[in-house]
Amino acid sequence: MAKTAAKAEFPIGALAKESAVNIETIRYYEKIGVMPKAPRSAGGYRLYAPEHLKWLTFIRRGRELGFSLDELRDLLHLVDGHAYSCAEVRALTLDHVAGIRQKIADLKRLERVMTSVASQCSGRKIPDCPVIDALFQAAPATARSRRSKTRGRYV
Amino acid sequence: MAKTAAKAEFPIGALAKESAVNIETIRYYEKIGVMPKAPRSAGGYRLYAPEHLKWLTFIRRGRELGFSLDELRDLLHLVDGHAYSCAEVRALTLDHVAGIRQKIADLKRLERVMTSVASQCSGRKIPDCPVIDALFQAAPATARSRRSKTRGRYV
DNA sequence: CCTAGACCCTGTAGTGGCTACAGACTCAAG
DNA sequence: CTTGAGTCTGTAGCCACTACAGGGTCTAGG
Numbered sequence: 001m002a003k004t005a006a007k008a009e010f011p012i013g014a015l016a017k018e019s020a021v022n023i024e025t026i027r028y029y030e031k032i033g034v035m036p037k038a039p040r041s042a043g044g045y046r047l048y049a050p051e052h053l054k055w056l057t058f059i060r061r062g063r064e065l066g067f068s069l070d071e072l073r074d075l076l077h078l079v080d081g082h083a084y085s086c087a088e089v090r091a092l093t094l095d096h097v098a099g100i101r102q103k104i105a106d107l108k109r110l111e112r113v114m115t116s117v118a119s120q121c122s123g124r125k126i127p128d129c130p131v132i133d134a135l136f137q138a139a140p141a142t143a144r145s146r147r148s149k150t151r152g153r154y155v
Numbered sequence: 156m157a158k159t160a161a162k163a164e165f166p167i168g169a170l171a172k173e174s175a176v177n178i179e180t181i182r183y184y185e186k187i188g189v190m191p192k193a194p195r196s197a198g199g200y201r202l203y204a205p206e207h208l209k210w211l212t213f214i215r216r217g218r219e220l221g222f223s224l225d226e227l228r229d230l231l232h233l234v235d236g237h238a239y240s241c242a243e244v245r246a247l248t249l250d251h252v253a254g255i256r257q258k259i260a261d262l263k264r265l266e267r268v269m270t271s272v273a274s275q276c277s278g279r280k281i282p283d284c285p286v287i288d289a290l291f292q293a294a295p296a297t298a299r300s301r302r303s304k305t306r307g308r309y310v
Numbered sequence: 311c312c313t314a315g316a317c318c319c320t321g322t323a324g325t326g327g328c329t330a331c332a333g334a335c336t337c338a339a340g
Numbered sequence: 341c342t343t344g345a346g347t348c349t350g351t352a353g354c355c356a357c358t359a360c361a362g363g364g365t366c367t368a369g370g
Contacts, residue, residue: 044319
């Protein structure tokens with residue numbers, strides 16, 4: 001446990017448990033450069049320090065709040081270099097909120113359509129279902145269906 | 156235009172234009188069995204009839220309403236065999252609506268968190284941003300973060 | 311010292327729903 | 341017969357993981 005090493009190193013399994021992030025995901029994060037490369041033991045095991053846990057927690061939280069790994073990488077580089085201003089970060093965040101609002105609006109529209117269509121269902125065993133009919137009709141214009149960047153289907 | 160063929164056959168490009176679905180996507184749909192295999196011309200071109208357009212419109216609409224291709228395949232097989240009851244379809248639809256509501260709720264929660272965090276930003280150029288601080292803190296329990304089936308990140 | 315078993319390693323392939331290419335072929339008009 | 345638009349197949353890429361296979365390492369107990 002104490003050899004020549006720094007304070008309190010731990011292997012990837014412990015980091016996974018602490019952070020509630022999968023081992024494979026951690027390795028993946030390292031591979032794509034979202035997590036820094038961990039130093040290795042003589043046998044090739046990754047060795048982590050508390051900073052890594054903070055870093056990973058940041059990523060997990062960010063993912064939960066809907067940031068992409070790309071965005072988080074940028075954010076982390078900003079933070080790591082202490083070169084960020086609160087205004088920068090807020091701008092990024094508000095951008096993000098705008099995206100979320102858009103998604104909520106889209107989903108609400110969807111909910112309205114689906115509900116109204118389903119409510120017309122008779123429940124009888126005939127091939128005359130309004131849901132099916134609705135699906136056979138082309139959509140009315142579908143405005144705003146290609147927003148750059150936020151191109152995910154999210155549904 | 157009229158050889159020995161049936162009424163009004165057209166190639167994939169026309170179908171793509173009519174349906175507003177990409178050519179590649181149509182071929183992909185055929186490959187994975189969501190679209191039926193189209194008959195071919197002597198030279199190997201796919202030939203489509205109006206039924207195919209209806210079928211594809213159904214898929215596009217369904218996708219816009221958030222059905223997965225799997226769900227649509229089932230739906231289409233039901234419809235194609237005329238074996239569906241309106242009740243069956245309604246059940247599937249309402250299930251779907253429930254999923255949408257869940258997503259809306261999640262996104263609203265997200266929006267609230269992000270907005271409140273961003274609103275605390277001073278805009279000054281110091282390394283003391285509440286967004287960053289929030290990201291460094293572990294999430295509070297994160298209840299309901301693993302709902303089977305609806306496992307997409309949707310954000 | 312040896313062994314068992316828990317842990318870790320790399321690399322590859324799969325998920326969903328497409329999109330984008332390369333390189334070859336077909337078709338219709340001039 | 342040529343030209344150029346359209347089409348063909350097959351493969352690889354996107355995102356953010358997840359799930360293996362087939363090996364190596366570490367450590368506690370005998």
